[in-house]
Amino acid sequence: MNKSRGRSAFLFFSVAPAVILFVIFMIVPTLNVFRMSLFEKGAYTPAETFVGLKNFRTLLADTYFIRSMQNTILLIVAVTIITFGFALVFASILTREKIKGQNFFRVVFYIPNILSVVVISGIFSAVYKPENGMLNSIIGMFRDMTDPILWKGEKLVMVSLVIAMVWQAIGYYMVMYMASISSVPESLYESASLDGAGRIAQFFQITIPLVWTNIRTTLTFFIISTINMAFLFVKAMTSGGPNHASEVTLSYMYSQKDAGLYGYSMSIGVVIFLFSFALSALVNKVTEREPLEF
Amino acid sequence: MSTKKQGGAGNRLYRALIYVLLGLLAVLILVPVGWVFMASIKENSEFYGNPWTLPNGFYWQNFVDAWNAANMGSYMLNSVLVTALSLILLLLIALPASYCLSRFQFKGRKFLNLCFMAGLFINVNYIVVPIFLMLRDGDVWLKKVFGDGFLLNNLIVVAVVYAATALPFTIYLLSGYFQTLAHDYEEAAYIDGAGYRTTMWKIIFPMAKPSIITVILFNFLSFWNEYIISMTLMSSAKGPKTLPVGLLNLMQAQQSAAQYGIMYAGLVLVMLPTLILYICVQNQLTQGMTMGGLKG
Numbered sequence: 001m002n003k004s005r006g007r008s009a010f011l012f013f014s015v016a017p018a019v020i021l022f023v024i025f026m027i028v029p030t031l032n033v034f035r036m037s038l039f040e041k042g043a044y045t046p047a048e049t050f051v052g053l054k055n056f057r058t059l060l061a062d063t064y065f066i067r068s069m070q071n072t073i074l075l076i077v078a079v080t081i082i083t084f085g086f087a088l089v090f091a092s093i094l095t096r097e098k099i100k101g102q103n104f105f106r107v108v109f110y111i112p113n114i115l116s117v118v119v120i121s122g123i124f125s126a127v128y129k130p131e132n133g134m135l136n137s138i139i140g141m142f143r144d145m146t147d148p149i150l151w152k153g154e155k156l157v158m159v160s161l162v163i164a165m166v167w168q169a170i171g172y173y174m175v176m177y178m179a180s181i182s183s184v185p186e187s188l189y190e191s192a193s194l195d196g197a198g199r200i201a202q203f204f205q206i207t208i209p210l211v212w213t214n215i216r217t218t219l220t221f222f223i224i225s226t227i228n229m230a231f232l233f234v235k236a237m238t239s240g241g242p243n244h245a246s247e248v249t250l251s252y253m254y255s256q257k258d259a260g261l262y263g264y265s266m267s268i269g270v271v272i273f274l275f276s277f278a279l280s281a282l283v284n285k286v287t288e289r290e291p292l293e294f
Numbered sequence: 295m296s297t298k299k300q301g302g303a304g305n306r307l308y309r310a311l312i313y314v315l316l317g318l319l320a321v322l323i324l325v326p327v328g329w330v331f332m333a334s335i336k337e338n339s340e341f342y343g344n345p346w347t348l349p350n351g352f353y354w355q356n357f358v359d360a361w362n363a364a365n366m367g368s369y370m371l372n373s374v375l376v377t378a379l380s381l382i383l384l385l386l387i388a389l390p391a392s393y394c395l396s397r398f399q400f401k402g403r404k405f406l407n408l409c410f411m412a413g414l415f416i417n418v419n420y421i422v423v424p425i426f427l428m429l430r431d432g433d434v435w436l437k438k439v440f441g442d443g444f445l446l447n448n449l450i451v452v453a454v455v456y457a458a459t460a461l462p463f464t465i466y467l468l469s470g471y472f473q474t475l476a477h478d479y480e481e482a483a484y485i486d487g488a489g490y491r492t493t494m495w496k497i498i499f500p501m502a503k504p505s506i507i508t509v510i511l512f513n514f515l516s517f518w519n520e521y522i523i524s525m526t527l528m529s530s531a532k533g534p535k536t537l538p539v540g541l542l543n544l545m546q547a548q549q550s551a552a553q554y555g556i557m558y559a560g561l562v563l564v565m566l567p568t569l570i571l572y573i574c575v576q577n578q579l580t581q582g583m584t585m586g587g588l589k590g
Contacts, residue, residue, distance in 0.1 A: 010490040011400055014390035018461055019406065021387065025458035026413055029424035036424065090319070093312055107576050108320045111327065114568045116519035118538040122545055122561045123326045126333065132345045134329060167323070199308075228417045232522065236542060250419055254522075257423045265423055273420060280415070 030273075037267035043260030055267035064244050065268065068252040069275075074158060075230045075248065076223055076279075079165045084219070087170055091177035092207050096189070096199075106178065109171035117168070117229070121236035124164045128152055152238060154245040161233055161246060168229070173218065180214040181207055209289075216287045220280045227276055249275075327565075334558040341554040356559035360544075364556055366563050369540035376449050376524070376536055377517045380456035381510060388461055389506070392468035393494055397480075407469075413462030419522050425455060426526045447533030452524055456517050464509050471505040472498070511575060515568060537564050 037055055039048045059065050090109075094102055112120065127134045128151035136148050151160045184207065192202050208215070231250035234240055240247035240255060247255075249272045256265035329345070334356055336349045361367040394400075395407055429451065433443030445451050475498070483493040499506070521538035528534055535543070541560045548557040 007398075007490065008400075011394050011398055014394040014494075015406065017387045018391035018465065021454070021458035022410065022413060022461050025425060025455055026416055026421065026462075027409075029421035029428065030416055032424035032428070033421060036427075090316070093316070097309070097312060099312065099316070105316050105320060108323055110576070111323055111569075111572070114515055114519075114572045115327075115565050116521065116538045116541075116568075118519075118521050118542050118545075119561055119565045122541065122557070123330055125545070126329065126345075126558075127326055129345075132341075132343060134326065134345055137345050170319075171323070224415065224417065228419050231419055235522065253423065257426070262423065262427060269420060269423065276417075276420075277415070 033266050033269040033273065036263055037270045039263045041263040043262070048263075051263070055264050056270075058264065059267055059271065064247060065249075065252060067244060068240075068247040068249045069271075071158060071246060072227060072230060072248045072250075072275075075161065075165065076226050078162045079169065079226055079230075080219070080222060082162070082166050083169045083173055083222070084215070086166070087173035088177055088208070088215075089203075090170075091174045092181050092203055094174070095178050095181045096202075096207075106175060110175055111171065112168045113172040115168075117232040118236050120164060120168055121233065124160070124167075124237060128160055152242070154242050157238055157242065157246040161230070161237065164237065165226070165229060165233055168233075169222075173222070176218060177211065177214070180211045184210045212287075212289055216284070216289075219287060220283055223279055223283060224276050227272065330558050330561050330565075333554065334562045336555055336558075338553065338555050353555065356555035357563070359553075360556045360559040360563060364540070364544050364560060365535075366537065366540055366544075366560050369535050369537045370563065372449055372534050373518060373537040376453045376456070377514060379450065379453040380460070380517050381513060383453060383457040384460050384464060384513060385506065385509070387457065388464040388468060388509075389499060389502075390494065391461075392465040393472055393498060395465065396469035396472040397475075397477075410462045410465050414466060416462075418459040422522055422526050425523075429527060447528045447530045449528075449534050452527050452536075455523055455527065456520065459523075460513050460516070464513065467509055467512075468502065468505055471502055475501065507578060511571075511578060514571070518568060 036048075038050060038052060040051045040054070041048045093099070094105060099105070115123075128136075130136060130148040130150050130152075133151070135151065136145060139145070139149065150156065188206055188210075189202055192206055197205065227248075227250065230248045231254070234246055234248050234251045235254065238246045240251050249268060253265050253268040253272065256268060332349060333341075335352045335354070336356075337353045340347065340350060361370075395403060395410070426446075429445040432445045436443040436445070479497055479501070480493055483497050488496070519538060521536070521542060524536040525539045525542070528536070528539070541564050544557055544560045548554065
């Protein structure tokens, strides 16, 4: 009896702090996102008024919001395809071929992942500077630079963001896939090569199918994290500008909070929540395959 | 092995191409980072014209100015405090919780595990606005009752928020490890008369050291580099700031003041600790990553 009471007390005091913090700082705020989206609440109007779905109706007509959704989707698609494509190819090259200095490449490729997004945006502001940035000074050797390329201008700002985000993410995923590709038995490649399958055929018919489970899990999380990383990059690199050209959904949500429109800001929060869940469910469904054993 | 069999000039060309590609990618990563280090010791007048010229000398004044005039010194101290405190809090809370959630059968265990799993999908930045409003309302209430609020612009509160929002990932990672242990360890300890708490601290946690180090590494990087929460919860101009937020302000001020040298010195100050740590532990980090498998 005494022993079981001791057990319960031990369990309670071990688990309770984590549960309390989790509820206060994650569950309650999440519920609040959904609740507050139905209210009109602002920095200058202390009282909350229930307005039903009015915030969402306003959203649908808000061109900046629609722009921010488009930009978010563009970043998700572009950054995911480029990062995963390059990461898989490079990972398979580094694990499959006997490359000298393999460890050196692995260490270098992982560096961007340990830097703060603020630092990365500082680095890229030096890269993208119109007058004497690193990029324009190199292009200037081949092209007349009287009208410098405005990498952060309205036209190119999304491309510049994609480059910076791929630069940041590629090493992390490469190192991850190197681990899973190296677990594929060498004998499979040997017999495939005896059957006359070239490197490209081996990549698509052995490597990709056998690490598919891993690709699938990472893809789901990558998409969720891209929604978030897009915000971090936009906030530090462009603040959504110029002229809202690079606004993403989360940065627009944040700017509405700064404008003091809390209820409206949270209706954007609801959209991004539902969007990210729906998207991960969709990706999960679309990428479903019979798992292969090796 | 297959490479040898195919042999020939085509194969050598292919290998050369691979090295060129890999080298190019390495250059694309190393050059911009190295450039910032180089720029941090340039004088302001050297920033006009060709960006690829080497610095005239070591202009350390940039670092002195960044450290003192731009307050990076005190921001650095704040960052160290917040990161250390949130790591300690996180470990003290997450270790016992993940141990119990993964190795004990009790009512509600499945439900709690499910909740923490779901927490993996909630990104902090989705909920930063309600967290801010909650703390602000708390401050308003505290002001009414005690005459002073302390929830916003407080390093300790930021550390608590960091620890709380890192719980799902940390519990996921640690539980994964605890599940692999055999139950014999505890049984032997209980027979020797050790209680639950002693067993947990003296037997189980020391065994989990590699996982704990992985947890510390990942969370160190994410706490040290974080800026949205810190910026939102410590927005007062006079209040404390962490290093990335201070750097962001410096970068924005630099656009009008054109003090490039100080800005790049600030950049170096923020990334140097993480780079040094990375060089020391890069194996642990890249291997631990595949263990975690994901991150927020």
